[in-house]
Every structure is written in C-alpha cells, then in structure tokens.
Amino acid sequence: MERVALRRIAAWVALAAGSTASVLITPFILNWMAPSGLNWGKLSNISQTYGGLSILVSTAALIGVVASISYQARQVRIEHQEGQRAWHRELILWSLNDPELLTCWEPPRIPVSRERYKKILFVNLIMAAWITDLRLRRTSEGAALANLRDHFRGEVARAHWAEGREKWRAFSEAQEGDALGLRFVDLADQAYREAITAGPPVTEDDYFRDSSQ
Structure with a gap:
C-alpha cells in the first residue's frame, strides 16, 4: 500500500512539473515557430489564456500532491495504531496464559x-x-x-x-x-x-x- 501511495505522489509531482515547464517554454517555442508579420498582440492574448489554463492544471496537480501526502500520513498513522494494538494484545494474552505474570501489570x-x-x-x-x-x-x-x-x-x-x-x-x-x-x-x-x-x-x-x- 505504501508503494502505491508513493507512486501516486510521484505521478502528481511529474504532472505538476510538466505543466509548469510547458508554461515556461511555450513563449520560446511560439517565437521560434511564428512566421513573419504575425499579429503578436493577438498571439499575446492567446498565450495569456493558455498560460492561465496551464496554471490551473498546475494548481490542480499541486492539490493532488497534498491530498496524496495526507492520505499517506493517515495510512502511516493507522499502521502505527494497529501495531500498538497488536503488541498490547500480545502482552495481555501472554499474561492470561501465564497467570504468574499478572502481577507485572x-x-x-x-x-x-x-x-x-x-x-x-x-x-x-x-x-x-x-x-x-x-x-x-x-x-x-x-x-x-x-x-x-x-x-x-x-x-x-x-x-x-x-x-x-x-x-x-x-x-x-x-x-x-x-x-x-x-x-x-x-x-x-x-x-x-x-x-x-x-x-x-x-x-x-x-x-x-x-x-x-
């Protein structure tokens, strides 16, 4: 279960990084591919819209990372409590099987x-x-x-x-x-x-x- 959670976190991080990188390099790609005489004002408006969408995607990816980390923290807490309960149960059962140990409590x-x-x-x-x-x-x-x-x-x-x-x-x-x-x-x-x-x-x-x- 822990490996699955870590893979999920890695996927969200990769998505966030990819989205951010796309926002950063898009202006350079457009400048390289743009033909002469292109209406840069119109292109700027399109780029701004695209950049806004990319930021939304990056934000969603970041939220996913936070959610995955919270999920992982909860799983660790559950495993910790289950472990505590297991050793406590074993100690009591050991005492019940050997009544001489009852005075250890x-x-x-x-x-x-x-x-x-x-x-x-x-x-x-x-x-x-x-x-x-x-x-x-x-x-x-x-x-x-x-x-x-x-x-x-x-x-x-x-x-x-x-x-x-x-x-x-x-x-x-x-x-x-x-x-x-x-x-x-x-x-x-x-x-x-x-x-x-x-x-x-x-x-x-x-x-x-x-x-x-």
Whole structure:
C-alpha cells in the first residue's frame, strides 16, 4: 500500500512539473515557430489564456500532491495504531496464559481474585478493539454506543469499567489530538451510568443455562 501511495505522489509531482515547464517554454517555442508579420498582440492574448489554463492544471496537480501526502500520513498513522494494538494484545494474552505474570501489570484499585482479574484484562482487550475502530472511523459513534450499552449489561464489563474508567480517561486526555478516543470514553461513561440506573447486572452465573435442566 505504501508503494502505491508513493507512486501516486510521484505521478502528481511529474504532472505538476510538466505543466509548469510547458508554461515556461511555450513563449520560446511560439517565437521560434511564428512566421513573419504575425499579429503578436493577438498571439499575446492567446498565450495569456493558455498560460492561465496551464496554471490551473498546475494548481490542480499541486492539490493532488497534498491530498496524496495526507492520505499517506493517515495510512502511516493507522499502521502505527494497529501495531500498538497488536503488541498490547500480545502482552495481555501472554499474561492470561501465564497467570504468574499478572502481577507485572498495575494492581487493581480494589483487590480481586486472580480469576476475576484475568477476565477484567480480557474485557480490556474488547474495549481496546472498539476504541481503535472508532479512532480509525471503522465504526460510528452511534454503533459504538449501542455496543457499550449492551456490553454493560454484564457483571464483568461493569467491574472492568469501574476499575479502569479513570485510567482510560487520563490516557485519552494525555494523547494530543485524540478527540475520538476521548469521545469513546464519554460514550462508555454514558452507557455505564445508564446501565447502573437500569438495575443490577447479569451475573456470571446467569449467563448460561445448563442444557440438562
């Protein structure tokens, strides 16, 4: 994808350079080819019109260069965020597979069992995927809010947000230009408050029903 973007930028640059060069050399070509007795006043008017059109083409080419560079910058930002998410996911999964590593993370504000902490960490992965989708505009604010409202019906989901909401907000506020990340935290807080007002959560024991019953 990066090579394609670079080729696109090179094409726009070549077009801009070619258009500018044509404007510069046209008067010399006309002077060389013009027959004797040519009405230079009329030719000057034509040349001015031609030059104006060429400048418009050059401007359009320059705009294309800027657009291509902006596109490339966005792709780099997306790849950077995806890379961050990937290594964070790997660290959490590594800790879940080796519970002895759980104490390498920050301790919970309220002590919980090791099993509950593992579940809270896994919920963190789910939330991290959702906030990334909103940051990269792969989902809308409305869709994110709908997911969060359903999410906070669960007991572990509420425990995770009660534990980590302040940290999520502090991190998003510390990220310069992360307006969508901060918006996600606002949406999560809204959905969490609505869930608390609606009543008790669905407990882990109430998630499933034994098929033998």
